[in-house]
Amino acid sequence: MEDSDRLDGPKQNSTDSTTTTRRTYLRSVTAMGVAGMGALAGCSGSSNSDSVDPEVPDGVPAEVQSQYWRDDWPHVSDEQYSQGPPISRTASAGAAVDPISMEYSREVSPWMQQYAFMFQEGFNQLGASTDLNNRPLNQLYAESWAPAGLEAVISMSIHGPDPIRAVSPVALLMRKHQGSPSFYEKWWHPRMQEVLSEQAITTGNEEKRVELIKEAQQIFSDDVAGIIPFFPDLVTAANTEKFEGYVNMPGNGPTRDTIPWSEPNLQPNTDETSYVKGTTTTMDTLNLPWGGGGPEDFTLRYIYDGLLDVGPDLQLVPALATDWEFIDDTTVDFELREGVQWHDGEEFTPSDVKFTVEYYTENDAINQTLFYNPVESAEVVSEGSGGTIRFNLKNPNPTFISHSAVNSVIIPEHRWEDIDTPSQHTPDPPIGTGPFQFDSWSQGSRFRVKKWDNNWKWDDEFRSEVLGDDFASGDGIDELIWSNVGNTDAMIGAINSGDIHSIDGTLSISQAERATESPAVEKFTVENFAPLDTKLNFLVPIIRDKEFRKALAHSIDNEGFVEDVLGGRATVAEGQNPASPLHSKWYNSNVEGYAYDTDKARTILEKAGYTWNNDTLHYPNGEAWGAFVERIQDGNTYKRRTDLDQPDFSSSS
Template sequence: MTQQENHEGSVAGDRGRLTRRSYVATAAAALGTSALAGCSGSRGQSLEPDVPDGVPKTVETQYWREWETIDADSPPLGYSATAGAVLDRLPVEFSSEDDPWMREHALMVKRGLNDLGIAVTLNDRPLNQLYAQSWATKGLEAVISMSTHGPDPQRGLDPNPLLMRRTKESLSNYDNYYHPELQEVLTEQEQTTDRAEREELVDRAQEIFAEDVGALITLFPNIVTAANTERWSGYVKTPGNGPTKDSFVWTEVNLQPETDNRTYVKGVSTSMNSLNLPWAAGGAEAKRLTFIYDGLFDATPDLNVVPALATGGGFVDETTVELTLREGVEWHDGESFTAEDVKFTVELYQEYSSSSQVPFYEPIDSVEVLGDHEVQFNLKDPDAAFMTQRVVRSVIIPKHRWEDVDNPSQHNPDAPVGTGPFEFEDWEQGTRFSASRNDGHWMFDDDWRADALGDQAERGPGIERVIWINVSNVDALIGSLQSGSIDAVGTTLSTLQADRAANADGIEQLSAGNYAPLDGKLMFSCPLIRDKEFRVALAKVVDSQGFVEDFLQGEGTVPAGENPISSLTQWHNPETTGYSYDVEEARTILERAGYTWDDSDNLRFPNGEAWGAFVDRIQPGNTHKRRSELNQPDFSQ
């Protein structure tokens, strides 16, 4: 078989195998086929290019505008568009480490592209590679890159972490997306401290992004895990975190023992590398050590901001925030907590560039102590998110423990001291971490917890300590749970894995909703992606609802259109454009835009006058307009 025959046959063959409901059954087999190995460089049998005067025959992937955040001479992605040519294989990347079902999700996206007549190369990357800046790194080329956003509190409390990454200044704008109206709206809402005015702007931002297909926002996957509900009651269904993961501490302060044992053991598959939370690189230490420390405010499972070390306050003008601090709080070593600790914390983070606390301290110009338990933040500019994500993300450290540390970024406390609901007890790197109850903490007050958790609150003696045990893999975690060695799995499971764990007596599958979407980033330096006609067609061939129903067994929510803001949050706009699943309509859209198919059903770029129209659509200023808005004809006639 020639390379050309292999290229053409792969699309037709994939389309024949992966019918609307068969991709689950063929997932493992499909990943092993030669069709995924790639035919790099082959465009198939092309028509003779028919190029209008003044129009280039080929358009390469390129930076179409100056990007301050990109330090590269040219994009590493070599995906080009040529008049009348069959599309090259489309590189699509994911990481099976990201979620247990991510491989099958990638196959679902592949199937949609196959339905359009596009061959696909799937690249399953290590998670650390997937999160690299692939637009500037050779070997990490992808036209579509899919991943789930982590469940940090900031991503549900405020729209900025998911929306501001779409601005030209964001270091997280890996896909080079730029929409002039969206840029203007997002910049304005970022500095609008009036809640009602800001909500209108955020609603508009969601409408613009969804209508433009700025990314493939396929679903909000439920957080599924398993735990022993015979030994313990009081698991809290926290969105984005689930009942047993570590970004929130609600389950651990709410759990009530059903036996005499008050030590709660959680199995995890990732280990901590240090005890230095402010300069943590993320991951396990950035989560488990939050049990030791408090922030200024906290977030409830309903994503309401509630008091923590600060009990009240807010903006007194657009760049000034005054907070009242909780009195009577002691650090775990018995020293009193005061406003001096807050001032010292911010200034230390600023001086030594705390890696994990940038979202908190970045907008602060200076801090003033107004009293033993009063503090004032002077902001560099108006910052609408300061009293939501930033204060919740904050971690306050004790001045008397850190003021004599020579190099805070390299410091590894022997025993970290905080004010949090749990006190450090022991750490064996790669093996276990344990923390004991801080009995005087407000989270262990039954009445306070009832106000924060509502119907999910439990009353009783609670737990005495939490122990995290490192277990090698998911199978071992499930075995440990079923044998009683651990009480809960502290990571996300697939529904199949959770069902398997729940086969044992006393074990139950637990699930919670999510405000962190699965984001299919589209590389907007690529000519194909710049064509809005193609993006709309792509949105219509991704069967997210079928995937949620058939593979996730209903454990997920499909948004109404490409909207990254979940309906679980207070910022969600339900009135966004949705491009419903319809393969034939998607192909009609492409046909009208001038795309054609060869005898083997491989998609070709437009040719002739239709090629001129394609090149016009992908120019700066036109990438957010449909064919009709540019007064282009229907090329299917």
């Protein structure tokens, strides 16, 4: 890339560590905007630097490659181990640190690319160059779930405000457990494994589980298991002239589909009873249990119900189940709601729940694994007054109620029992018990559902109890329509013209200002419990060095970004804590903090033996190289230099 193409982006390998310089940079990023920064991607490549003669102590390898570290991760298969990871990075004695590969997706948020460039500047302040890669969001998701692991050194994404993440931070923290299918960063800490394993079998003692989860937050932050900068507020817009009763659900807002409460609560202010949501995403299937987890994973939940919901106060709310109780560590009973009907008029019974679990298990319903996988068997205890269903669990599982039951989607036995290949089935129509029933679907353009009066969410008494001050009394809307309008600019134009009534997505501050040019449209801002997660790839040698991770944590100006780019619309994380203050009793604010301080970051690196040549960061050399190799070995990645009795190498330079 020619220098003339760089606009005014971050200067390569700048060493000016003053806050003023960084804040000036952040303001320039804001002024340029996302569109103007597109030409910058990938421009911070390797810089020219003088070579350094390697000095390698006896018995120490001269270089270390990215690899699966067998002792830390014994679960890696022999085939995976022999093939090696999808990323190739080499650390060599005294050599310049290769460009740090970073990936993100502009599809995630209007400001995600700006954050990637701010993070790049943090590396530049340390003397390390970067390669940026803007990838389609579906590719990032697919990579995150791939057993092989991440393909870049740094990977950025915002965790979705899924219901199971609303109740507590357990779901996010359990990603750090070796047994998790999303153990893709390959970070390992012995005490973290013990803590997470213990909390996973601690039933009937929530106080103890809270203590364990708080300890897990301390371990995560102290070890810099990832960079957790902030919890971004959700900003969106909706028509408040024609409709009232919006519910500002934390993490979800009043218009998104993850935890929907607004739509059953909306009251028309005119004769218009059809509510239209603008979207830029497209459903691929009407088969929710066997879907791929795209937009249909949430949109179709308006048609189906689960056993439990999560309310705006982030507490469990009755759904198909009205009461629940652990009988012992592996047995849990759910009392089911009386008088529920499927959308075709058939009666809902406990047998439908039993069938659902067994059918999912037999046919590998990929989108419902969290629900059925912990279950050994299900049995109908009673049929009267709604009935009782009992789940016999494979192991003690305190999160079966808060995670599995909340994630559940119950399907009708009489509509699915004769379907031999459910993964290839297209329900025509999809039948559930939810507040809306299917009307029509034009793939790529429009999805329409109609009000189902039999659902409890239309009951004023129920909604009043759940929604509190957000409750709006009335008969509600008659139908709900998702209209695909192509892109955010088109949605902004459509909401101002009145063609749509809300935006099903996240807006930047400037986009929200444009969307509210019409006096009929109002901006909504809500706090989030799902963080921006900058994942670190622990297959890469330099990431395995806790000294480097500590330095990196001090080089990122998260507060400056929130202030100058997000206009204060985010909650800066305490340390590197993935738990949100919204999690109240589960939240631990007493974690190690990492104030933005580039001088401190470079001092950490210098004491660990890193050097600079022509202002380019180099790996340690000589005895310091031997210390680096020791720090990244199996069982040492959570230890600092002093834990291993290594000297301060800055005093000998």
